[in-house]
Amino acid sequence: MLLAMQRNWVFHTLLQPGDEFIASNKLYGGSINQFNHSFKNFGWNVVWADTDDLSTFENAITDKTKAIFIESLANPGGIVTDIEAIAKIAKKAGIPLIVDNTMATPYLCRSIEHGANIIVESLTKFLGGHGNSMGGIIVDGGNFDWSASGKCPMLSEPRPEYSNMVLHETFGNFAFAIACRVLGLRDLGAAISPFNAFQTLTGIETLPLRMERHCQNAQKVAEWLSGHEAIESGSLCGA
Numbered sequence: 660m661l662l663a664m665q666r667n668w669v670f671h672t673l674l675q676p677g678d679e680f681i682a683s684n685k686l687y688g689g690s691i692n693q694f695n696h697s698f699k700n701f702g703w704n705v706v707w708a709d710t711d712d713l714s715t716f717e718n719a720i721t722d723k724t725k726a727i728f729i730e731s732l733a734n735p736g737g738i739v740t741d742i743e744a745i746a747k748i749a750k751k752a753g754i755p756l757i758v759d760n761t762m763a764t765p766y767l768c769r770s771i772e773h774g775a776n777i778i779v780e781s782l783t784k785f786l787g788g789h790g791n792s793m794g795g796i797i798v799d800g801g802n803f804d805w806s807a808s809g810k811c812p813m814l815s816e817p818r819p820e821y822s823n824m825v826l827h828e829t830f831g832n833f834a835f836a837i838a839c840r841v842l843g844l845r846d847l848g849a850a851i852s853p854f855n856a857f858q859t860l861t862g863i864e865t866l867p868l869r870m871e872r873h874c875q876n877a878q879k880v881a882e883w884l885s886g887h888e889a890i891e892s893g894s895l896c897g898a
């Protein structure tokens with residue numbers, strides 16, 4: 660689904676006032692600010708955890724925790740997050756794992772195959788690729804049972820504004836994508852314009868070619884730097 664304000668929509672669909680979510684402390688600055696400040700106005704409370712010490716994720720889980728949010732490749736820093744290990748923690752707690760895959764792009768990281776349930780990406784950067792449109796995307800992995808833990812009432816309980824329809828019951832494994840539309844789009848707006856959607860989709864067609872070249876360039880820079888006499892050690896993407 661193409662849209663703007665992808666993070667707001669995801670959380671609007673999952674959280675109610677007083678709820679908590681756990682977020683990695685290695686995140687894009689815009690996300691850190693949004694979680695620390697504007698989300699507080701909705702009564703959504705972020706609890707920070709450290710991707711270098713996964714026990715901090717486990718220890719942060721409470722009865723109020725409704726989701727975990729991480730970046731696959733953190734911006735800034737290029738730190739590689741252990742998606743699989745954190746997905747296991749989320750699964751055990753009965754909550755979805757949301758992965759921001761903006762930096763890695765689907766070319767380098769297919770987070771759903773590592774256990775993620777929801778992906779968000781900025782379309783403004785590598786995906787669109789031409790600096791001509793702003794946007795974001797939410798991908799519903801279709802691999803989360805919204806009714807099992809009782810922690811996602813927006814999807815597992817009747818929605819009064821839709822004749823008491825239970826979204827998970829009616830839409831099955833694409834209930835979250837539908838919920839983002841019928842709750843997020845309806846209430847928050849922020850639909851991408853058709854022209855920007857067109858430009859973004861045209862840009863995405865060349866993603867593999869552009870990413871291949873970005874990787875070749877990064878490799879060259881890393882090799883040059885690690886051979887430089889003034890540099891003690893070099894690494895690519897925190898590896």
Ligand SMILES: *Cc1c(COP(=O)(O)O)cnc(C)c1O
Nearest residue numbers: 687734759761762781782783794
């Ligand atoms: C840039 C960026 C965003 C926000 O992108 P917008 O297009 O401004 O919504 C979110 N996450 C990461 C990791 C980013 O690098």
